[in-house]
Each structure stands twice: as structure tokens, then as C-alpha cells.
Amino acid sequence: MRNRSPNEQQQFISRRRVARRLAMIGVYQWLVTANSFQDIYQYFQQDIELAEDFRKCDAAFCHQLMRCGIENADLPGLIEPFLDRKLAHVDMIEHAVLRVASCELLNHPETPYKVIVNEYVNLSKKFGADQAHKFINGVLDKIAAQTRPLEFRPRNTDRNGALS
Template identity: 40%
Template sequence: MSEHEQQANTPPAKPKSARRRAREFAVQGLYQWNLTGDTVNNIEKFLRESSPQFAKADEALFRAVMYGAIKESADLIRLITPHVDRPLEEVSPVEAAVLLAGAFEIVHMPETPYPVIINEAIELAKTFGGSDGHRFVNGVLDKLAAAVRADEVEAIRAKRRG
């Protein structure tokens, strides 16, 4: 089969949801904040102006996650630290941004099931991070969810066991 035929037989990529885009921009903003220390308002302005895709993002989710994770960063880092296998300074800036966003959602957005949050974080780590960063993110957020949302985690695990 030729390369053209393979491409023709490949199903089109599923369009990104507004919520996925919001999480992507929130992680980009957290990454920028972590590296530059710029203000959250300047970061949001930069993201809005630098990508026409920003208009397709769920703005409420973007703002909740980015602003919330920055505001709560000290508490989120305190919650994440016991589940990280190395000093946080050694975690890549991309993985750190994904962890902050995911931790914020796990702690402050109980209306979103924790497996959804973790799966989204894994996809973000695959998109923006290194080759095995998604495994690290998965492990840390899974342990955090078990600590913060113990009842929900146990109910889902019990259901999976049958």
C-alpha cells in the first residue's frame, strides 16, 4: 500500500474539545509562569494573542485551572511532593506544569471524575513532554487522587474488580 493510500485509510483525527484546548493552554501558561515568573495576566494575554486556537478553548476551565493552580501552587506542591520519586527541582518544567494543572483539578474540581483528569494529564504529557513523562504524571496523579479522593477512587476500583 502506498503512503497516500495509508493516509487515505487513516481515520481523520478527532477534533480537540474546548475542554482539551483549555487544559493545553493552562499547561502552557503554567509552564511559562514556572520558567519566567511572569504575572498571570501577562501570560493569559500572551496566550490569547499568540494562538488563534485560544478562541476555541473553554475559557472558564482555562482560567479556573491556570489562575487557580498558580494561586494554590504552594498547597498543590505540598500535596504532590510525597508522591514524587525525586526532588521537585528535578522534575521537567513540562511535567511540573501538567502535575500542577492535574492536581488543581483533582483537588478543586470534584465534579470531574478523577480518571478523566488523569487521562487528560497523560495526553498533555504525551503532547508536550518527554518520552516517558506521561507514565510519571500518571503515577503521581493516581497516588494523589487516592489520597485526596479516597472514596471515589475506591468506588471506581471496586467497580472495575467486578
């Protein structure tokens, strides 16, 4: 990763944050309508309100997260072990957040899991039910522990788990 100026870094973070929000909205739209990824993604580029945000986001990142959130058939198997019910019975906003966040945890190891969890907790605070962020935080921490075991190892152990 190249070094960025503070201004470039802030723009990068902002573009990623907008991409996460749009990907979550796209997956939510898919849950509600069952439209294809292509239809939803095209709609985002053409809708007057969404198109303005779309121009401000990291489009490739948004595309990848939204596509994974919609098309990855393995996501329920990753998420459901940490739920007390089927993923299909989770509120649609929280469902969309969990799908997109899981995709980022799986496919973007360059982003620390704590950053990912924080970003999606904030999305759930903005769009979810009153206490949804607590639910999202708990589930994503468990998914992150499973998908990012090296980030969870105790500080006094090496990569193999041996005490140092």
C-alpha cells in the same frame, strides 16, 4: 448538570481539552519566565497563534486551572510526597502537567478522576519526554487517591468503608 446532545457533549469535551492544554502551557511559561498570572493570561489572549486556540477553549475553565497552577502555594505540598525529588527538580513540562492536573483534581469533582488522569497523561505524551506519561500516570493516581477517596473505595463498600 443538564443533558447535552451528543454534538454538544463533544464540543464541551473538546473545549475542555483545549483549555487544559493552554493552562499547562501557561503554567510552563510561568515556570520558565516567572511572569505573573495576569501577564501570561493576557499574552494568551493577544498572541496570534494562541488566541485562535483560546477562542476554541472553555475560557473560564482555562482561567481557573492556569490561575490555580500558578498561584496555589500549596501544590508542592500535595505533589511532593509522591515524588522521589523536590517538585522544582522535575522536568518543567511534567511539573506544569502535575500542577494543572492537581488543580483539576482538587477543584473539579464533577469530572471523574480517571478522565482527569487520562487527559493529562495524553498531554504528557504529546509534550513531555519519551516515558513521561508513565511518571505522570503514577503520580496522578496517587494524588487522586488522596484527593478523591470516595472514587477509590472498593465496589462492595459503602461511603463509610463498611462492607455491603
